[in-house]
Amino acid sequence: MRLFLLVSLTMVAFAANSILGRMAIGAGHMEATSFGLLRLFSGAVTLTVLCLLSKLSLRRDLRQTLWGGLALTVYIIGFSVAYKDLDAGLGALILFGVVQVSMFLWGALRGSAVSLGQISGAVIALAGLAVVVWPTDGASAAPLGASLLMALGGLGWAGYSLLGRRAKAPLAATAVNFAAATVMMVPGVMIFGAEIVVSPTGVILAILSGAVTSGLGYALWYYVLPQLAPAVAATVQLSVPVIAILAGAALLGEVIGLRLTIGSVAVLGGIAVVVLSAPGRNLRGALGSAKNN
Numbered sequence: 001m002r003l004f005l006l007v008s009l010t011m012v013a014f015a016a017n018s019i020l021g022r023m024a025i026g027a028g029h030m031e032a033t034s035f036g037l038l039r040l041f042s043g044a045v046t047l048t049v050l051c052l053l054s055k056l057s058l059r060r061d062l063r064q065t066l067w068g069g070l071a072l073t074v075y076i077i078g079f080s081v082a083y084k085d086l087d088a089g090l091g092a093l094i095l096f097g098v099v100q101v102s103m104f105l106w107g108a109l110r111g112s113a114v115s116l117g118q119i120s121g122a123v124i125a126l127a128g129l130a131v132v133v134w135p136t137d138g139a140s141a142a143p144l145g146a147s148l149l150m151a152l153g154g155l156g157w158a159g160y161s162l163l164g165r166r167a168k169a170p171l172a173a174t175a176v177n178f179a180a181a182t183v184m185m186v187p188g189v190m191i192f193g194a195e196i197v198v199s200p201t202g203v204i205l206a207i208l209s210g211a212v213t214s215g216l217g218y219a220l221w222y223y224v225l226p227q228l229a230p231a232v233a234a235t236v237q238l239s240v241p242v243i244a245i246l247a248g249a250a251l252l253g254e255v256i257g258l259r260l261t262i263g264s265v266a267v268l269g270g271i272a273v274v275v276l277s278a279p280g281r282n283l284r285g286a287l288g289s290a291k292n293n
Helices: 002-026 032-053 062-082 088-109 116-133 144-163 170-192 200-227 230-236 239-252 258-276 283-292
Strands: none
Touching: 002 032, 002 062, 002 088, 002 200, 002 239, 032 062, 032 170, 032 200, 062 088, 062 144, 062 170, 088 116, 088 144, 088 239, 088 258, 116 258, 170 200, 230 258, 239 258
């Protein structure tokens, strides 16, 4: 039960990033790139403090740090700017779908064993994304430009995740990468932040997103991750867009239409098929391992 509660809290924290971003940027409380910059900075401070308290070394390979920081910056720019026009739930769905599918495709291109079920699941997930963003009758269910920006953010986060797979100290690596991305984000503010808007409400929301739902959320995820079987760890993240969609409707008054519902089921169901159809993966054994923890 304790593990279940910790995992649930972590997923809520991840979904909250979309809610906080939409509340601050969509409502005009803060300019998008400035929000991203403050989110990165506050996250870097929180993660660095956690590393110091845990006596983790912050020395990292410079090349890995630069690549990690760049991928994180791409994610933050795409995520932040997209939330000027996207609903929180829809943005989380696009982000999550692109991350999972692109990581699967990258693995397949690198020679990882791929089953027919995984290919089918990826096709279903991509079709679900098309349902929510593809124009019909001359109108798109989602702003196409913002959707492409969120997809770019998803590619950035997928790249960041792939770069960090071999990190021996993921918490320390994330702290350093957040610090590097904070510096890299400054030109992004100068390029994309045409009109800087900062309000006390926006600052509070950005700090909450960076220090709490990002910094503490990632720290909690790294704590529970070793206690989860890989299949369970991947599958449980399917809850993040669902939480964001429901929270967006409850807190922001966002509409959950039929098109979004169908697209969400297709995306999340397709990704579940990809995860659970991996060659040699025993779902029953994975679930049993998680239960025993």
